[in-house]
Amino acid sequence: MDEFTFWSKALTQAEVRDMMCHKLTGSETNLLAYYRFDNGTGTTLSNLVTGGPDGTLVNGPSWVA
Numbered sequence: 001m002d003e004f005t006f007w008s009k010a011l012t013q014a015e016v017r018d019m020m021c022h023k024l025t026g027s028e029t030n031l032l033a034y035y036r037f038d039n040g041t042g043t044t045l046s047n048l049v050t051g052g053p054d055g056t057l058v059n060g061p062s063w064v065a
Contacts, residue, residue: 004055006033026050039063 003023008030011019026034026048034048035055040063045055 001037003037004033004035005031008032024048040065 005024023036024031024034027050031049033052033055035045036048037045039045043057045057047054
């Protein structure tokens with residue numbers, strides 16, 4: 001998994017297609033959480049949406065370059 005987003009609305013097929021090949025800024029309208037799995041170490045995932053909750057990896061996943 002490369003990244004995970006959580007939205008406050010259902011995205012249209014066109015919105016998904018338009019966003020799937022580039023990184024988001026974290027300030028998109030209706031975006032509640034944006035986690036990019038590129039920290040490389042540790043168990044905390046930073047939420048790139050200001051004020052959003054960070055994530056915690058559990059069950060010992062491995063980072064792969």
